[in-house]
Amino acid sequence: xxxxxxxxxxxxxxxELFSGLHFSVEPGDALRVGGSNGAGKTSLLRILxxxxxxxxGEVHWNGRDIRRQxxxxxxxxxxxxxxxxxxxxxxxWENLVVSTTLDGRPATRDAAIEALEQLGLGRAADLPTRSxxxxxxxxxxxxxxxxxxxxxxxxxxxxxxxxxxxAVDALCGTIGRHLQRGGMVIYTTHQDVKLxxxxxxxxxxxxxxxx
Amino acid sequence: MLKALACVIRRDLMLAWRRRSDVLTTLFFxxxxxxxxxxxxxxxxxxxxxxxxxxxxxxxxxxxxxxLGRLFALDHADGTLEQMLLSAEPLTVIVIGKIIAHxxxxxxxxxxxxxxxxIQFDLPPDAIAVLCASLLLGTPVLSLIGAIxxxxxxxxxxxxxxxxxxVLPLYIPVLIFGAGAVGAQASGLGASAHLLLLGGVMLGSxxxxxxxxxxxxxxxxx
Numbered sequence: 001x002x003x004x005x006x007x008x009x010x011x012x013x014x015x016e017l018f019s020g021l022h023f024s025v026e027p028g029d030a031l032r033v034g035g036s037n038g039a040g041k042t043s044l045l046r047i048l049x050x051x052x053x054x055x056x057g058e059v060h061w062n063g064r065d066i067r068r069q070x071x072x073x074x075x076x077x078x079x080x081x082x083x084x085x086x087x088x089x090x091x092x093w094e095n096l097v098v099s100t101t102l103d104g105r106p107a108t109r110d111a112a113i114e115a116l117e118q119l120g121l122g123r124a125a126d127l128p129t130r131s132x133x134x135x136x137x138x139x140x141x142x143x144x145x146x147x148x149x150x151x152x153x154x155x156x157x158x159x160x161x162x163x164x165x166x167a168v169d170a171l172c173g174t175i176g177r178h179l180q181r182g183g184m185v186i187y188t189t190h191q192d193v194k195l196x197x198x199x200x201x202x203x204x205x206x207x208x209x210x211x
Numbered sequence: 212m213l214k215a216l217a218c219v220i221r222r223d224l225m226l227a228w229r230r231r232s233d234v235l236t237t238l239f240f241x242x243x244x245x246x247x248x249x250x251x252x253x254x255x256x257x258x259x260x261x262x263x264x265x266x267x268x269x270x271x272x273x274x275x276x277x278x279l280g281r282l283f284a285l286d287h288a289d290g291t292l293e294q295m296l297l298s299a300e301p302l303t304v305i306v307i308g309k310i311i312a313h314x315x316x317x318x319x320x321x322x323x324x325x326x327x328x329x330i331q332f333d334l335p336p337d338a339i340a341v342l343c344a345s346l347l348l349g350t351p352v353l354s355l356i357g358a359i360x361x362x363x364x365x366x367x368x369x370x371x372x373x374x375x376x377x378v379l380p381l382y383i384p385v386l387i388f389g390a391g392a393v394g395a396q397a398s399g400l401g402a403s404a405h406l407l408l409l410g411g412v413m414l415g416s417x418x419x420x421x422x423x424x425x426x427x428x429x430x431x432x433x
Contacts, residue, residue: 049297052433075299083290089229090222099291101218104299128229 001076001152002026003048003184007057010043017043018205019056027152027182030175030197032189035205041188042082042157044205048186049079049155061153075104078151082158084141088130092116092140095129096147103148115143119170135162142167145174154178156187168193215300219308220315226285227316233281237317238324241274245328256333263332264342264393271321271346272382275353276375278317282309282361283428284370296432302425310358310421318350338393341402345389348409355413355420356381362427384412 002024009019017040025031033041046052048059050066050073058065066073086095096112107115116125119139124132129140142159154175160168168191175185176196185197227234248266249259286292295305325346329339360378364370392405 051293051296071299071301074297077297079293079297081290081293083288083293085290085294087222087226087289087291089226094222094225098218098222099294101215102294102298102300102305104215106214106218 001062001184002060003153003186004060004063005048005057006060008044008047008054008059009056010040010047010052011055012040012043021057023201023203025153025184025186027184028179028198029184030179030195030200031184031186032200032202033186033205034188034202039205041205044203045155045157045186045188049077050074051079076152078103078144078148078154080141080144080154080156080159084137086129086137086140089128091126092121092129092132093125095140096143099144100147103144103151105148105150107147111147112143115146116140118146119143119167135164135167138162139167142171142174145171145178152183154183154185154187156185158188158190160189160191160193172196212300212304215298216304216308219305220312223309223312224315227312234278234316234320237274237278238320240277241270241321242324242328244270244273246331249331259332260334260338260397261394263329263334264338264345264390266332267325267328267342267346268349268386268390271325271350272353272379272386274321275317275350275357276378278313279357279361279374279378280371282313282358283365284361287365287432292428292432296428302428303421306358306362306425306428307421310354310424313358314351314354318354321350322346334393335397338396341396341406342393344406345392345402345409348406348413349385349389352385352409352413352416353382355416358424359420359427362424363431365428365431367431385409388412 004024005021008021010017033044035041043052047054050070061069061073085099090098093109093112093116096115097107097109100107113125116122119142121136121139124136129137145154159171163171172193172195179185179197245267248262252258283292296302298305322343325343326339329342334342357378360374363377364374367373388405388409392402395405396402
């Protein structure tokens with residue numbers, strides 16, 4: 001399984017965010033998308049996930065354009081956007097059950113509560129998400145990662161923001177285990193985090209080339 | 212696939228229940244608009260009887276417009292809509308689930324309220340029965356076509372006004388046949404032709420609108 005960017009370009013209004021972007025992500029790879037604010041990190045992730053269309057170029061999943069095989073691609077994709085995708089009016093575990101069902105791998109109530117307990121949210125599992133702190137909401141969103149483990153490609157936009165040190169370590173561990181199983185991770189962060197991966201590459205959006 | 216459909220319906224119903232005030236606003240709007248007419252027009256019972264179906268139907272159209280804003284906008288704001296677009300389940304199925312839940316919350320209660328409100332207009336029982344049947348067949352069309360408008364205007368500034376300009380003209384056939392059914396019944400022609408047409412419109416839009424709304428969602432998210 002590979003994800004390949006073929007000559008991607010993105011133009012917002014008059015501004016060219018990036019162009020001629022080529023790279024590929026293989027099983028076990030982690031790709032960190034870096035760059036200053038407004039360099040086009042989120043735009044790139046939205047294009048890679050198929051939410052947005054690139055101005056030029058294509059994104060290939062197993063050699064075929066993702067826009068021609070949406071359902072196959074989405075079955076192997078886990079997306080965690082800038083907005084958490086957590087409903088304020090649902091309880092924490094209900095949020096997890098709904099999002100895993102939409103991912104095509106429904107979790108039971110008990111499995112959801114167990115995943116939340118692992119992230120230190122045991123007491124908050126039965127609370128509406130509106131009463132949780134920003135960091136706790138992020139954890140509710142991140143609990144999906146441990147439940148939906150058979151999605152090969154994780155695209156995470158700023159997964160480490162609002163998390164405390166312990167939670168950052170736990171998330172690094174989860175990502176590391178995913179990579180060891182042969183998963184792929186594409187993420188953005190401004191924080192300095194150490195991932196336990198065979199190969200962590202950085203794509204610097206200010207220079208527009210992987211290194 | 213059915214599991215996802217049931218999950219989306221249950222989720223939206225649960226959210227509506229936890230935000231009851233939003234739903235009740237729409238219902239009270241419907242009740243108040245319908246109630247204002249007898250007060251404004253006066254107690255001329257023949258006049259009220261002829262006007263009743265039209266008034267109830269127009270009020271139902273406006274009430275369903277009010278609730279369209281909630282269909283996708285809240286999910287758009289908190290990022291859950293992105294998750295739905297990237298779901299392993301077909302987006303059309305998810306949209307169908309959202310439309311069904313929207314109808315159950317904002318269309319079906321109007322059908323239940325209509326007989327009570329029709330009493331204010333002194334409608335005979337058989338006319339009330341026809342009115343309810345026409346609402347039962349017509350309100351799903353309002354949710355179905357409205358979903359396309361709501362999806363197209365997602366994230367647009369002033370989307371609320373735009374959605375009414377887009378969607379209200381498309382509601383006109385439903386209004387004509389819905390309100391006309393009661394008139395046809397009263398004139399002795401029988402309402403079956405109108406109701407069959409309404410049923411046809413409902414089946415046609417049920418077959419096409421979810422696909423159109425799903426495509427519109429992808430376009431407006433890009």
